[in-house]
Amino acid sequence: MLELHMFPMSHFNEKVRWALDYKDIPHTRIPYMPGPHAGKNKKLSGQEQTPVVRFDEGDVLAGSTDIVLELEKRFPEPALLPQDEKLRGQAMEIVEQFDGDIAVKERRSLFVHLIEEPDYLCAMFSRGQTPMKRFVYRRMLPLVKGTMRSKMDIHADALEEGNILTREAFDFVAEKSAETGYLVGGQFTIADLTAAAILAPSVEVPHPDMQKPTPVVPRVQAYLDQFADHPGAAWVRSMYRKHRVPLKAAA
């Protein structure tokens, strides 16, 4: 069976979970915790980042958009790419835009809060692990705080920079979807999937894969509250309600 090697609560990983569920592709999910994942993932795919998919016949592919496009080739229905070439180009432009600076800087803003809340960070990223692994992970977190800071380039202006860019991204989806409810061609495409998944960490969305552990700690709640009433956040929630089908994979 197709395997998804992934982090829980990660927007790049969420893109692939969403595509797999949307296309009703049977798969197994192998959850990793950020940090301890590196060795195993490198051995599997030659690089450290998740998501990684291993197809039934053994082919291994990393990179969320490459994976979604490969799924589209292998499982064309329901389609995520518009038929029309021009619309396809527009959709892929939006995908690139969200996969780039928006995804990276939004994540960094959230991590400015999360690295100060190791219990909460641990609850978020050790989902699906054994109690022993969760315990060890929690003990390890203070030791890797510096590494996380430098790996994600968390500097003095990171929070503000990420907040501004995330708000602009919410403005963009609200404006772009105002007429039809969708970003391109009046129908759900890879552009909507990508933008909604990438923005999901900043919204309380109605799907267990991206729901934050509760109770949400005050500083993360304050982070979420700043966008909660934005029409772009309402659009993300609507994409989840309309197009993010319930979990089927064995987690």
Ligand SMILES: N[C@@H](CCC(=O)N[C@@H](CS)C(=O)NCC(=O)O)C(=O)O
């Ligand atoms: N461009 C990649 C980015 C993937 C990415 O940033 N993955 C993060 C999780 S959201 C990761 O695995 N970080 C751990 C690491 O870099 O070792 C994609 O689209 O899949």
